[in-house]
Amino acid sequence: MAAKRPDGPRETVAGPDDGPQPPFPLKLNGKVIKGFGRGSSELGIPTANIPLSGLSVGGHEDIESGVYYGWAGLTPSAATRQHAQGSESKYHHLGSHMKGMLAKIAFGGSAEDDEEERRSTWSYDKGAVYPMVMSIGYNPVYKNTVRSVEVHVMHHFEHEFYGSHMNIIILGFIRPEYDYVSKEKLIEDIKTDVEVAGRSLGRKAYAKYAKDPYLLEFEGKGDVAS
Ligand SMILES: Cc1cc2nc3c(=O)[nH]c(=O)nc-3n(C[C@H](O)[C@H](O)[C@H](O)COP(=O)(O)O)c2cc1C
Numbered sequence: 001m002a003a004k005r006p007d008g009p010r011e012t013v014a015g016p017d018d019g020p021q022p023p024f025p026l027k028l029n030g031k032v033i034k035g036f037g038r039g040s041s042e043l044g045i046p047t048a049n050i051p052l053s054g055l056s057v058g059g060h061e062d063i064e065s066g067v068y069y070g071w072a073g074l075t076p077s078a079a080t081r082q083h084a085q086g087s088e089s090k091y092h093h094l095g096s097h098m099k100g101m102l103a104k105i106a107f108g109g110s111a112e113d114d115e116e117e118r119r120s121t122w123s124y125d126k127g128a129v130y131p132m133v134m135s136i137g138y139n140p141v142y143k144n145t146v147r148s149v150e151v152h153v154m155h156h157f158e159h160e161f162y163g164s165h166m167n168i169i170i171l172g173f174i175r176p177e178y179d180y181v182s183k184e185k186l187i188e189d190i191k192t193d194v195e196v197a198g199r200s201l202g203r204k205a206y207a208k209y210a211k212d213p214y215l216l217e218f219e220g221k222g223d224v225a226s
Pocket residue numbers: 035036037038039040043045046047048049067133134135138139140141142148150151152176177178179180186190193194
């Protein structure tokens with residue numbers, strides 16, 4: 001049984017300032033599949049699920065359940081590329097300071113240039129790298145019987161991207177998964193997780209991993225068979 005959330009304030013960053021400590025960085029990847037469809041509709045926080053086999057591809061089946069942060073590289077599927085053509089995208093989850101900071105981290109240069117680059121990168125098929133926060137576990141609030149790997153990409157997308165390929169570098173552990181007294185309390189804590197992830201990734205020794213070529217390595221470039 002998962003623990004109830006302890007009372008009290010949360011840490012503002014996770015992991016040491018001088019860089020990820022073993023077992024991090026952990027790398028894993030997989031195709032974005034359907035989950036239970038609750039992330040967007042019930043929580044307002046979409047999570048892209050990748051198959052549990054993503055953990056074994058990375059050799060990390062034993063990873064502790066909980067909330068982690070890092071970078072996600074998305075190589076869009078052909079269908080997603082079509083949807084995404086010409087679509088606008090903006091951060092919604094973060095304040096303007098954080099938006100600029102994260103855009104800078106991911107691509108260097110000014111926030112405006114980066115948003116431009118991000119849009120064209122997505123439209124022109126190469127894929128793009130985003131900050132992410134993720135949950136690995138049984139979602140005790142929903143009492144799932146199968147462990148899931150779910151990534152909330154810290155970026156607003158106009159379209160879903162099922163079938164796209166996602167490569168992940170996990171850089172740190174934020175907290176264990178908890179059972180919550182209500183969905184509102186879960187949502188509150190996930191929002192705090194997003195802030196903790198943003199601040200944690202903003203540190204130099206963590207920001208540099210956004211440039212790791214692993215994040216956009218994918219043979220087939222998104223034309224994924226099932
Ligand atoms: C950052 C983050 C932290 C989460 N923490 C918890 C948690 O502590 N307990 C829990 O039951 N579920 C947690 N979840 C999982 C949500 O319950 C899950 O995303 C939701 O059930 C949607 O699942 P679905 O995409 O399969 O529909 C977390 C999700 C995210 C993205």
